[in-house]
Amino acid sequence: MKEERFKKAEFAAWIGIVGNIVLAIVKGFIGYIANSKALIADAVHSASDVVGSLAVLIGLRAARKPPDEDHPYGHGKAESIAAIVVSIIMFVVGLEVASASFETMREPLAAPGVIAIYAAIISMVVKEAMFRYKYKLGKRLNSQALIANAWDHRSDVYSSLAALVGIGGAVLGGKLGIPLLLYLDPLAGIVVSVLVLKMAYNILKESVHNTLDHVIHEEDAKELVDAVEKVDGVISVDQLFAREHGHYVIVDVKVGVNPNISVEKGHAIGKEVKHTLMNQFEHVQDVMVHINPYSGEFGNDNQPEVFH
Structure with a gap:
């Protein structure tokens, strides 16, 4: 394509x-x-x-x-x-x-x-x-x-x-x-x-x-956030940046997961988040995922913070 x-x-x-x-x-x-x-x-x-x-x-x-x-x-x-x-x-x-x-x-x-x-x-x-x-x-x-x-x-x-x-x-x-x-x-x-x-x-x-590393607006990034929230094992989307690089975007996302799971399990969730975004959205060129131990500290009622 x-x-x-x-x-x-x-x-x-x-x-x-x-x-x-x-x-x-x-x-x-x-x-x-x-x-x-x-x-x-x-x-x-x-x-x-x-x-x-x-x-x-x-x-x-x-x-x-x-x-x-x-x-x-x-x-x-x-x-x-x-x-x-x-x-x-x-x-x-x-x-x-x-x-x-x-x-x-x-x-x-x-x-x-x-x-x-x-x-x-x-x-x-x-x-x-x-x-x-x-x-x-x-x-x-x-x-x-x-x-x-x-x-x-x-x-x-x-x-x-x-x-x-x-x-x-x-x-x-x-x-x-x-x-x-x-x-x-x-x-x-x-x-x-x-x-x-x-x-x-x-x-x-x-x-x-x-x-100048423009980040797409919150309303445009919402569909990305919604997709990440549906990934099995993701409890919260703490932050999401989608930087424009011409016709595509590079996504940086922080997700909250169960703090009691293994490192291997957390890594698997991160890979699934990346694959989900790159497979569902043609304009997503690459995804950087950071795994946070979920503690309820991020956002308001576990709502994501989308910075723009």
């Missing part, structure tokens, strides 16, 4: 790479011949998405590696790092688009060609389809890198919408002889940059949070 997960995720990354290359070339060419600064800015955004999708692909392949001596907990955080790389690329592109748009407003302006409107509409449709596909797949596979890449596609939808409004207004200004409306094209480029920067910040914030 894990091998199938990576194959699906890599296929989605390749769709993003090929799709963005085609869109960047088409929008860049049409933006040039139609003299649309907004569409050219949008093309630059799509070109940056190629780099972002490549970062996701590299992150997925790194996360695919099994645990080794230097990384006993696996390489799952490579996906979070890939998401951070995507956000940084988006920041750079957002600033570059803003700078280019401001420079354009200082030059003589001309109305863009109508063909730029069609290019922006096609880009919106394609990018929205890519967003929905990658977002649903990222949620299903619990891949932070794919989800970040999906939101990058959604930011392209917004930027194409802003470009469409700016291009349409500028075209209308050219036909009606209203010079002021010509500024809507480069102004749309500035709006695009703001949207890209905002999306980049949100992705970066979430990715950094998950990279």
Whole structure:
């Protein structure tokens, strides 16, 4: 199942790479011949998405590696790092688009060609389809890198919408002889940059949070606690940590058992706890079990303490 997960995720990354290359070339060419600064800015955004999708692909392949001596907990955080790389690329592109748009407003302006409107509409449709596909797949596979890449596609939808409004207004200004409306094209480029920067910040914030040994919330860990409590010999679940490592979690759990049983029996209960969690929950990569002699001292009415 894990091998199938990576194959699906890599296929989605390749769709993003090929799709963005085609869109960047088409929008860049049409933006040039139609003299649309907004569409050219949008093309630059799509070109940056190629780099972002490549970062996701590299992150997925790194996360695919099994645990080794230097990384006993696996390489799952490579996906979070890939998401951070995507956000940084988006920041750079957002600033570059803003700078280019401001420079354009200082030059003589001309109305863009109508063909730029069609290019922006096609880009919106394609990018929205890519967003929905990658977002649903990222949620299903619990891949932070794919989800970040999906939101990058959604930011392209917004930027194409802003470009469409700016291009349409500028075209209308050219036909009606209203010079002021010509500024809507480069102004749309500035709006695009703001949207890209905002999306980049949100992705970066979430990715950094998950990279710093984030522990899943109590409501998400409850099913793990419930499963451990059903293991024969477990009297109480004293503590449970489930640390996120990309698409999987590492569980640290302390369980209370009868203090009069043998060490061998306690060890057997611990092994059963580990096997139960790893067999019932696909996202559990490994489990560390600590056996406590039950004395009723932990928790309230023997309820577990789940730290987050």
